[in-house]
Amino acid sequence: MKQTESTRVVPLEAGAGPENPPCPACGEPLFGWIGEKPGLPGPVRRCESCGLGVVGDPGGPEEALRELDTLRQENGALRIVNRGSFAAALGNAGWSGLRPKAKYLFTLESVRRLVAHRDQVVKSRRWLPGAGLAATWQTLLNSVTFGHDVALGALRGEPSMPAPEPWQRRIDALASVVLAIPALLVAIPVELAGGLLRRGAVYSLRTELL
Numbered sequence: 001m002k003q004t005e006s007t008r009v010v011p012l013e014a015g016a017g018p019e020n021p022p023c024p025a026c027g028e029p030l031f032g033w034i035g036e037k038p039g040l041p042g043p044v045r046r047c048e049s050c051g052l053g054v055v056g057d058p059g060g061p062e063e064a065l066r067e068l069d070t071l072r073q074e075n076g077a078l079r080i081v082n083r084g085s086f087a088a089a090l091g092n093a094g095w096s097g098l099r100p101k102a103k104y105l106f107t108l109e110s111v112r113r114l115v116a117h118r119d120q121v122v123k124s125r126r127w128l129p130g131a132g133l134a135a136t137w138q139t140l141l142n143s144v145t146f147g148h149d150v151a152l153g154a155l156r157g158e159p160s161m162p163a164p165e166p167w168q169r170r171i172d173a174l175a176s177v178v179l180a181i182p183a184l185l186v187a188i189p190v191e192l193a194g195g196l197l198r199r200g201a202v203y204s205l206r207t208e209l210l
């Protein structure tokens, strides 16, 4: 089997292997993105084609669709933290979308591909600037804290991975306060640009049957 770096043009049969299992959304091979990280069950791979991220071993489209359905809100829309966002590209292992229970890390394109498996289309897509700004801000703070998502964990009760040692948690709390405003000043233009270029951090999607 020929292994190659030029992932985009490699047909599935050539690029796929134990290290590069197929993407549950589009079938293209997945490639390594983030190695082992405390709090995550395994390394994270991503699809170079549709952008889907997968923590640990990927399942099939049914499993990814089941997780996608858990993101459905009371209004019926799916709310995704976008792995194709500027925040994710900037944050990598510090991206706030890496949450303890999230196995599939969705993008706009991967959702489109996934729901097509059950004859659905994405009918509308709405950028959520407030939630996106919070996610981008938290991503920036994650680059300076020992823990992960600790500020949003404290402010909004969102899932977080606090640092193991008490002294680390104290430093994290202090850093989150001192750097809150500077991080916000960076997050605002990043997320505004993301929203304009369909690379915002959080989206609300509505699907319907074909």
Ligand SMILES: [Zn+2]
Binding pocket: 023, 024, 025, 026, 027, 028, 047, 048, 049, 050, 051, 052, 110
């Ligand atoms: Zn894919």
